[in-house]
Amino acid sequence: MTPERWGVIDETSINEARELLGVPLRRDRMQWNAVATQDAIRQFADGVGDPNPLWRDSEYAAQTRWGSILAPPSFLYSVDATIVAPKLPGVQWIYAGTRWRWYDVIRANDEFDVSVVFTKMEEKTGRRFGIWVLQTGEITYRLKDGSLLCMAEGRVARTPRREKRKLKKKSLKREKLPKVTYTPELKNKTTETGATPIWESVNIGDVIGPISQILTLNRIFQWYTGAQGALHYGGAHGDAVRYRNRHDDYEINKETGAKDSAARGHFSSKEGKDVGMGGAYDVGLHRIAWVIEMLTDWMGVEGHLAEVDIDVLKPNIVGHITYFTAEVTKKWFEEHPFVALRIQGKNQFSEITTEGTAIVALPAEEYGPVALPLFGGNPKRWVENIK
Numbered sequence: 001m002t003p004e005r006w007g008v009i010d011e012t013s014i015n016e017a018r019e020l021l022g023v024p025l026r027r028d029r030m031q032w033n034a035v036a037t038q039d040a041i042r043q044f045a046d047g048v049g050d051p052n053p054l055w056r057d058s059e060y061a062a063q064t065r066w067g068s069i070l071a072p073p074s075f076l077y078s079v080d081a082t083i084v085a086p087k088l089p090g091v092q093w094i095y096a097g098t099r100w101r102w103y104d105v106i107r108a109n110d111e112f113d114v115s116v117v118f119t120k121m122e123e124k125t126g127r128r129f130g131i132w133v134l135q136t137g138e139i140t141y142r143l144k145d146g147s148l149l150c151m152a153e154g155r156v157a158r159t160p161r162r163e164k165r166k167l168k169k170k171s172l173k174r175e176k177l178p179k180v181t182y183t184p185e186l187k188n189k190t191t192e193t194g195a196t197p198i199w200e201s202v203n204i205g206d207v208i209g210p211i212s213q214i215l216t217l218n219r220i221f222q223w224y225t226g227a228q229g230a231l232h233y234g235g236a237h238g239d240a241v242r243y244r245n246r247h248d249d250y251e252i253n254k255e256t257g258a259k260d261s262a263a264r265g266h267f268s269s270k271e272g273k274d275v276g277m278g279g280a281y282d283v284g285l286h287r288i289a290w291v292i293e294m295l296t297d298w299m300g301v302e303g304h305l306a307e308v309d310i311d312v313l314k315p316n317i318v319g320h321i322t323y324f325t326a327e328v329t330k331k332w333f334e335e336h337p338f339v340a341l342r343i344q345g346k347n348q349f350s351e352i353t354t355e356g357t358a359i360v361a362l363p364a365e366e367y368g369p370v371a372l373p374l375f376g377g378n379p380k381r382w383v384e385n386i387k
Contacts, residue, residue, distance in 0.1 A: 065369065
């Protein structure tokens with residue numbers, strides 16, 4: 001890699017990346033957990049900030065239909081981070097979103113086999129970056145017995161690096177800020193009881209939230225320790241040196257001349273501004289895990305989160321608050337009783353930073369408890385029945 005080719009998005013670099021379409025990818029640096037041990041589950045839940053006793057209290061979990069501790073659906077981010085961003089050396093990657101489809105729950109001591117294929121590459125243009133690329137990969141999570149647990153679609157934006165720019169200070173639109181009615185005390189009470197809505201009792205137009213989450217440096221550190229460590233960026237010490245000698249995706253620190261990862265922008269306001277994000281900013285996976293926490297709190301112990309498809313639209317800066325809501329938009333029965341929801345997250349400036357959809361399977365008076373795996377673990381039946 002010559003210096004003039006570093007960080008360049010053009011026909012040559014795009015075609016080099018396209019050569020990997022359909023190719024299984026190596027994932028050793030995307031896996032933090034290979035087994036859902038109780039410690040790994042608890043540490044991940046701590047990283048999200050999710051106190052749900054189903055993820056951590058053996059006595060509580062033993063009284064549920066599951067009989068033992070489960071992992072939150074977002075735990076699979078720690079099994080494979082869903083980041084699929086091959087080639088384009090030196091071109092910044094920004095996590096853009098995930099579509100998750102969970103066929104079954106994740107049980108304590110489950111072991112995983114993961115396969116990943118680079119499936120799509122789209123050229124985009126915009127005012128902010130000019131030409132940029134959206135890369136998509138399909139991640140398949142199977143249990144050791146071969147049964148299908150989950151399929152995910154990970155989306156990553158590859159954007160040219162920008163020099164530090166002066167940002168116009170925003171003013172709070174206080175009259176538009178939602179009233180936060182979901183207090184920490186109420187949240188803890190909800191997760192302790194594990195109350196599950198019955199499918200027949202849910203109505204189109206029902207709203208969950210708003211639920212507020214504030215981003216702090218401490219919460220970012222917690223996410224890294226529970227969900228991913230430093231592996232994505234080459235690890236630490238000798239491991240990092242070896243990684244940086246093999247890869248051209250590291251910037252040169254202009255003050256010291258040392259190679260360093262763009263991930264430093266998550267921990268430092270100065271570095272976050274240097275990579276064009278406006279300050280120290282969140283990890284997109286973490287924000288989606290917050291959405292999943294809201295949904296699992298609402299659906300209770302008996303519900304099953306079937307699908308989440310979330311786009312990360314704007315940076316969430318340290319000190320910002322995100323107000324999440326979910327509105328029921330549809331309910332239907334197709335092998336299982338389903339509810340569809342529209343997800344939205346706004347910051348304190350009333351800007352939409354996060355949006356998407358979700359599907360939850362709920363127990364029903366007419367149909368009984370949710371039967372798993374959904375659609376017998378058959379992806380074809382899923383596509384045929386959920387449109």
